[in-house]
Amino acid sequence: MSMVLFDVPGPKAHARHKVMAVIGIAAVLAGVAYVAWRFIATDQFSERRLDWINYKQIQLSLVEAIGNTLSAFAAGAVLALAFGAIFAAARLSDHAWVRAPAAVIVEIFRAIPLVIMMFFFYYGLPVAGVKLSAFTAVVLSLMLYNGSVLAEIFRAGINSLPKGQSEAAYALGMRKTQVMTFVLLPQALRAMMPTIISQLVVLLKDTALGFLITFEELLRWGTRIGGDAVNFGRPIISVMIVVAAIYIGLCLLLAWLANYLEKRNRRNKKVIHVDADDIPEMAPV
Amino acid sequence: MSVLTNNLDLFLRLFGQTLQLFAISAVLSLVLGTFLAALRVSPVPVFRGIGTLYVTVLRNTPLTLVFVFFVFAYPLLEILRIDNYVAAVVSLSLYTAAFVCEVVRSGINTVPVGQAEASRALGLTFVQMLGNVVLPQALRSVVPPMTSTMIALLKNTTVASGFAVVQAGNIRESLSEQGENVLLGLLWVALGFVILVMPLTYAQQVFEKRWSVAR
Numbered sequence: 001m002s003m004v005l006f007d008v009p010g011p012k013a014h015a016r017h018k019v020m021a022v023i024g025i026a027a028v029l030a031g032v033a034y035v036a037w038r039f040i041a042t043d044q045f046s047e048r049r050l051d052w053i054n055y056k057q058i059q060l061s062l063v064e065a066i067g068n069t070l071s072a073f074a075a076g077a078v079l080a081l082a083f084g085a086i087f088a089a090a091r092l093s094d095h096a097w098v099r100a101p102a103a104v105i106v107e108i109f110r111a112i113p114l115v116i117m118m119f120f121f122y123y124g125l126p127v128a129g130v131k132l133s134a135f136t137a138v139v140l141s142l143m144l145y146n147g148s149v150l151a152e153i154f155r156a157g158i159n160s161l162p163k164g165q166s167e168a169a170y171a172l173g174m175r176k177t178q179v180m181t182f183v184l185l186p187q188a189l190r191a192m193m194p195t196i197i198s199q200l201v202v203l204l205k206d207t208a209l210g211f212l213i214t215f216e217e218l219l220r221w222g223t224r225i226g227g228d229a230v231n232f233g234r235p236i237i238s239v240m241i242v243v244a245a246i247y248i249g250l251c252l253l254l255a256w257l258a259n260y261l262e263k264r265n266r267r268n269k270k271v272i273h274v275d276a277d278d279i280p281e282m283a284p285v
Numbered sequence: 286m287s288v289l290t291n292n293l294d295l296f297l298r299l300f301g302q303t304l305q306l307f308a309i310s311a312v313l314s315l316v317l318g319t320f321l322a323a324l325r326v327s328p329v330p331v332f333r334g335i336g337t338l339y340v341t342v343l344r345n346t347p348l349t350l351v352f353v354f355f356v357f358a359y360p361l362l363e364i365l366r367i368d369n370y371v372a373a374v375v376s377l378s379l380y381t382a383a384f385v386c387e388v389v390r391s392g393i394n395t396v397p398v399g400q401a402e403a404s405r406a407l408g409l410t411f412v413q414m415l416g417n418v419v420l421p422q423a424l425r426s427v428v429p430p431m432t433s434t435m436i437a438l439l440k441n442t443t444v445a446s447g448f449a450v451v452q453a454g455n456i457r458e459s460l461s462e463q464g465e466n467v468l469l470g471l472l473w474v475a476l477g478f479v480i481l482v483m484p485l486t487y488a489q490q491v492f493e494k495r496w497s498v499a500r
Contacts, residue, residue, distance in 0.1 A: 005393075005401045005414070005415070006328040006411055007405060009328060013328070017328060017329045020329045021329050021330070021331040021332075024329065024331045025331055035362070038362040038364055039362070041363075042361060042362055042363055044361065044362070110482075111436075111478055111479045111483060111486070112440075112475045112478050112479060113441070113442075113443040113454070114443075115443040115444055115446060115447075115454055116443055116454065116471060116474055116475050117475075119457050119471055120471045120472070120475065123457055123461070124467050124470075124471040125468065127466055127467050128468055201345070205346070205347040206347070207347075208347030208348075208350055209349055211349050211447065212349070212444070212446065212447040219347065219349055223357065226357070227357070234361065236358045236361065237358050240350070240353065240358050244354075247345065247347055247350060248346060251345035251346075252341075252345055255345070
């Protein structure tokens with residue numbers, strides 16, 4: 001927290017801050033109240049519109065939808081980590097003929113929007129006679145995009161280690177593979193763990209893009225149940241609140257894990273501290 | 286190649302739409318994001334709380350969900366009628382603003398404490414200090430990460446193709462209606478994005494080298 005930007009408030013400033021706080025709270029409350037009033041005025045929480053919660057089949061389909069989202073996330077995360085590790089190793093290679101193509105591939109996959117990749121796998125490839133399921137298309141796209149970003153993260157992590165680490169390892173007579181696996185990678189992984197996990201949060205959020213190619217994940221489930229005008233009178237508001245809460249909960253869980261690991265790292269003196277701000281492209285969106 | 290040359294006007298028109306959507310959302314998200322960052326470092330705890338809440342919620346929500354909310358759910362509230370294009374601009378701006386806010390805030394944190402202390406000693410108010418002393422300096426260290434946020438926004442505009450907002454993501458639909466080769470068409474779209482993003486990435490690296498301040 002950048003408390004340095006202002007003095008410790010005195011009595012006058014305290015009074016002023018209180019007035020501003022009251023105004024701020026009033027403004028926010030007015031906004032919330034207005035939205036709440038619209039919710040009630042348009043009858044979004046009527047019994048009929050909340051009735052979907054009571055159906056066992058819908059509850060089961062919700063669990064299934066969460067399962068689909070999570071399995072796409074798990075498969076995508078594992079493949080992306082593997083892809084990232086391989087391409088980071090390739091980009092750090094001593095041979096230019098390995099380094100150059102790896103760099104080109106990573107840069108290209110980072111530049112193509114995920115949606116276009118998913119369209120390519122789901123709508124494009126059937127033209128060439130290759131038919132993929134929506135799940136496979138989502139997982140492959142997630143692997144290529146997040147794998148490329150992770151490759152950059154791994155590479156940045158290894159490059160950010162003090163030079164003395166690899167020099168000492170080479171001086172001990174280790175080969176390049178040994179230097180990497182025994183000395184550099186373990187340290188880089190620890191230092192970059194929070195960044196890696198926040199990239200996994202991005203991956204989890206990006207599974208929702210599967211919505212665009214009819215992958216039956218959480219968001220698609222939400223629009224299906226929420227759009228049901230016949231049985232529930234389009235309860236999309238209440239359904240979307242539930243869906244958003246689930247997504248936010250899952251992401252916060254991961255973010256909490258990242259925080260926990262970062263705190264543990266800070267206590268651990270064996271970890272070399274890398275400033276994540278040193279790596280500009282690490283702002284995950 | 287014929288897929289591109291036969292439909293060159295379609296490609297140019299829809300990529301133009303993408304750039305328009307990007308430009309409007311970029312400006313709006315930069316303004317809102319900077320304002321949120323100011324809230325997050327302000328001396329009033331309530332303002333900080335509001336800023337933090339906004340960023341936490343929006344950063345952990347998928348963009349597609351924000352789109353679904355503004356396109357499908359928001360009209361049911363009957364507040365103000367907006368068409369899908371406006372809904373897309375609002376979704377992209379609100380979502381990206383949370384990331385802009387974090388970038389600006391981390392930039393503010395890189396400005397040395399002495400700068401803020403000196404301006405306080407000169408009697409500047411919080412707003413004067415932020416606007417005249419801290420933010421102009423923060424801006425330099427912010428440019429590279431802000432460029433990546435903007436690149437992400439440019440790529441995120443394609444999410445709008447699921448919501449009847451015409452931009453480069455819809456080239457596939459038009460091509461498949463005309464019976465063209467969708468596979469090649471999508472490769473051209475991907476190449477288009479690579480061409481749009483690469484200069485930005487390059488500019489980011491140049492800025493980073495030139496603008497990095499030795500501290």
